[in-house]
Amino acid sequence: MGGSRRVGNDPRRKDRILAAALEVIGERGVHRTTHRAIAQRAAVPLGSLTYHFDGLQAILEQAFAHLARTMSEHYGSRLAAARDREQACEAVVDLICGPEYATPRQFVLLFEMYSYANHNDAARKAVREWMAVSRNSLAAHFPPEACRALDAMVEGWSMHRHFERDGGGPDRDLVSAAVTAVADRLG
Template sequence: MARRWDPHRRDRIIDTALECIAEHGVAGTTHRVLAARCDVPLGSMTYHFSGMDELLLEAFGRYAARVRDMVSARLDQELETEAAIEAVVALIHDDFQGDVTGGVISYELYALASRRPEFRPFTHDLIDVGLTALRRHFTEDAARAINTYIEGVSTHLVIDTQPPTVSHTRETIRRLASGSAVVSATSSAQSAVQ
């Protein structure tokens, strides 16, 4: 049998791994399942990846780049405060809520990173990407609070039967941006001393 030329096989396997993670979780994503879904010989998996960990690292790296692009498209520009608030709302409800697969992948990554330290750089990078973008538009305390809200609400968008509405998110981001719902680490420390 002639060998089939497939120059994009490695990329296809990585993309399929992300689809499989979204459908079956990390535990259900195996070389055998991926080989069948990609219609490639099982031996091709070990040719392209030293093991499942390398494949998962590649897949989650690709996912992190996708999130970075979404955040960048919304927030890597000069925006007035109200426009920045609307950009955050759109990021949450248009981009993240519209990408249910991505939400599940994120959830799987966070669960994996909680048990496997080698995956924590991805979770750190995802948090840092948001925080860095938000600092362009909000104070440090507000950026941290908004970033924490984004992380939490992203989970709710995947698992909650009644996720927050756009208007609720807008009001929450507005309050966090104004500082009315934020207590800074400095003021908390000062209050504790008094």
């Protein structure tokens, strides 16, 4: 007897696909990410990807947008907890020196996102929106010029820390002095 096979509705399937896409990107890189690898990791039929997304590019764009939102929320919550400028400076130092800003896996994904954004307008937009949210998080405590400089410090110093893992990361006193100097000079 013929007919179509009915599959129960899975309201989280799209989210699982995006999470799986980030896992595959983190392990293989964007250049080696495929529909099949994502479907296998998400434990969904290959057709589910084309049901929920208009192709691999749409999956990558939405996965990177999700990554940016998730990281922005954490960045913002850390700064929102600061009650004054001194605590905000300490929060920035924590973002740079502590494990709070990004895990090694998230850094790999960030580098993939930045690279992909060079060639994809939607990913570039997600990166710009993330930068704006980060600066807005800083704006509760610092003027715009300081926000730009401090956000660049968080990004740049964190990247250096990622690649210098064997060296134990940046000296906290040095980072604190630099953050305070920027806040004092531009604040």
